[in-house]
Amino acid sequence: MTATVDEFDSALALAATGVLRDFNTAGVIVAADVHVASRLTTMLAESNESVALACALVARAVRAGSVCLDLTEVRDEVGDDGAELAWPALDEWLAAVTASPLLGAPHPLRLEGTRLYFDRYWREEEQVDQILRRRAGRPAPTIASDRALTAGLDRLFPGQDYIEQRTAAETAARQWTTVLTGGPGTGKTTTVAGLLALLAEQAELAGDRLPRIALTAPTGKAAGRLEEAVRREMAERLTAEDRDRLGEFQARTLHMLLGRRPDSSTRFRHDRDNRLPHDIVIVDETSMVSLTMMARLLDAVRPEAHLVLVGDPDQLASIEAGAVLADLVEGLVAGGHIEAAELRTSHRFGGEIGKVALAIRDGEPGVVLDVLRDGGDRVHFVEDDDPLETLRTAILPDVLAIRAAAEAGDTDAALAALDRHRLLCAHREGPWGVSHWNRTVERWITEETDDPLWDTWYVGRPVLVTANDYALGIYNGDVGVTIRRPDGSLRVCIDSSRGRLDLAPTRLGNIETLHAMTIHKAQGSQATEVTVLMPGEESRLLTRELFYTAVTRAQDRVRVVGTEAAIRSALSRRALRATGLRQRLAEAP
Numbered sequence: 001m002t003a004t005v006d007e008f009d010s011a012l013a014l015a016a017t018g019v020l021r022d023f024n025t026a027g028v029i030v031a032a033d034v035h036v037a038s039r040l041t042t043m044l045a046e047s048n049e050s051v052a053l054a055c056a057l058v059a060r061a062v063r064a065g066s067v068c069l070d071l072t073e074v075r076d077e078v079g080d081d082g083a084e085l086a087w088p089a090l091d092e093w094l095a096a097v098t099a100s101p102l103l104g105a106p107h108p109l110r111l112e113g114t115r116l117y118f119d120r121y122w123r124e125e126e127q128v129d130q131i132l133r134r135r136a137g138r139p140a141p142t143i144a145s146d147r148a149l150t151a152g153l154d155r156l157f158p159g160q161d162y163i164e165q166r167t168a169a170e171t172a173a174r175q176w177t178t179v180l181t182g183g184p185g186t187g188k189t190t191t192v193a194g195l196l197a198l199l200a201e202q203a204e205l206a207g208d209r210l211p212r213i214a215l216t217a218p219t220g221k222a223a224g225r226l227e228e229a230v231r232r233e234m235a236e237r238l239t240a241e242d243r244d245r246l247g248e249f250q251a252r253t254l255h256m257l258l259g260r261r262p263d264s265s266t267r268f269r270h271d272r273d274n275r276l277p278h279d280i281v282i283v284d285e286t287s288m289v290s291l292t293m294m295a296r297l298l299d300a301v302r303p304e305a306h307l308v309l310v311g312d313p314d315q316l317a318s319i320e321a322g323a324v325l326a327d328l329v330e331g332l333v334a335g336g337h338i339e340a341a342e343l344r345t346s347h348r349f350g351g352e353i354g355k356v357a358l359a360i361r362d363g364e365p366g367v368v369l370d371v372l373r374d375g376g377d378r379v380h381f382v383e384d385d386d387p388l389e390t391l392r393t394a395i396l397p398d399v400l401a402i403r404a405a406a407e408a409g410d411t412d413a414a415l416a417a418l419d420r421h422r423l424l425c426a427h428r429e430g431p432w433g434v435s436h437w438n439r440t441v442e443r444w445i446t447e448e449t450d451d452p453l454w455d456t457w458y459v460g461r462p463v464l465v466t467a468n469d470y471a472l473g474i475y476n477g478d479v480g481v482t483i484r485r486p487d488g489s490l491r492v493c494i495d496s497s498r499g500r501l502d503l504a505p506t507r508l509g510n511i512e513t514l515h516a517m518t519i520h521k522a523q524g525s526q527a528t529e530v531t532v533l534m535p536g537e538e539s540r541l542l543t544r545e546l547f548y549t550a551v552t553r554a555q556d557r558v559r560v561v562g563t564e565a566a567i568r569s570a571l572s573r574r575a576l577r578a579t580g581l582r583q584r585l586a587e588a589p
């Protein structure tokens, strides 16, 4: 297992002593982990150093996106950094943790077998497990007419080409909870649109009111893409009758759907006491949903509503703790709670991008390298030791096109140019990091245009919104361009999921320059062409899931810049997260 912690985060805790100090000095735990451990052990008068170490390691695990710490695995996972350290013997360690007052009321820690949790995550896993079990235990949804269902499936998913989607849609119609999985372009949205039409037809046949539908995704960008794709499918593939039954709908972020509360960032207006009114809830990009958010969503969805969780379990998991989609896929099916609905055939890239993505997913470096080196129109491998000039030639024309359009006040052209290309980096800092490449691209602009770009806000500056701002109506993941108005002033045009917004730069707080972007932030978005800058082979962030997520952001073309060693290293490392949800779900009722 690999920690997805940026090396630049580590810090020394000056007050640390004993084992905690040794682990801190070795760089295994950071100051914040030491503080959590010290606070908890002091609060409950725990003097055993190995328990304090376990606490600090749980904090470290959560920072890296895990929900818990498996005491039997942590030493292997830490690897070389911890080789010289005095690790407690496993039996004694488990005995000390089991006997610790930290497991007693108010239960700051919880132990499940060998998995150690902070109470909050333990409760959230428990809640997700319980609700999903209850949903699976209910009598299956009533089918008004089996004949009509078959006829509807034949109509909406005709012939052999749609057989996978047809099976997935039928499965989803017959169960309350469905996890609909597939890689890019495998027809997830097509299946969703057909399923909605099918369920609406069934409701009409049963004499029920037409279903209330919620379309949602974790980010504004992903919600916008979902709405656009469902509308496109409805226009192209559904009949006018289907469209009438489905009526009007709008995709919203999960936060918006659940209803923000001014007094809390983790509680929502809709919960178990005030359920969502919808009969069908479709969640896209579920791989990005954290355990906490999934617990809140499940709390709020009515037991008798269809819930369809759509996503690609091979992508990076959520920024916050959890690997919910992957856990649900494996746990719910293994536990016999639901039937799988998996789409395997890509209908989009026919060619090399799909092949590269599959080979990355399956951990086959030979195939990845062969396809990348064979080239073709859609895949390029830049193996130069110093790719600076190659990148400049590849990237600068689009950057200058954004600038020219922005200078002319042509918002459409500037935003279209922005969507053409993304430079994706694993790191934020360092030679392969976003900051470095943002500065490099700005230097190229200066060289080309003689504009020194003195100000933070310059014409053509592309930006990424990094936090939701409900007052302005902009959301984490939205992108925009700085445009020159005819009067010479600068405005930022944000392409938000709710339409275009034209804002004064001074109103924008949480913004980053977007000449380069981290792969984590690119989740849920796509660009026509993507350049993936591989970090050095020793980078701990470089994992199979990260590389897969980067490559699958490309719609038409992908350029991978790096060494063979970096590619091999990415494929050999997994961004696995310690969680207990799949084990819980897989257990018999």
Ligand SMILES: Nc1ncnc2c1ncn2[C@@H]1O[C@H](COP(=O)(O)OP(=O)(O)OP(=O)(O)O)[C@@H](O)[C@H]1O
Pocket (backbone or CB within 6 Å): 161, 162, 165, 182, 183, 184, 185, 186, 187, 188, 189, 190, 191, 229, 347, 348
């Ligand atoms: N069975 C099929 N045969 C031919 N084309 C299809 C089929 N299913 C979907 N398509 C087309 O393939 C493209 C991708 O489909 P869709 O958008 O549904 O996939 P997706 O899994 O939602 O993609 P992504 O997750 O990458 O956005 C669309 O243009 C769609 O019209």
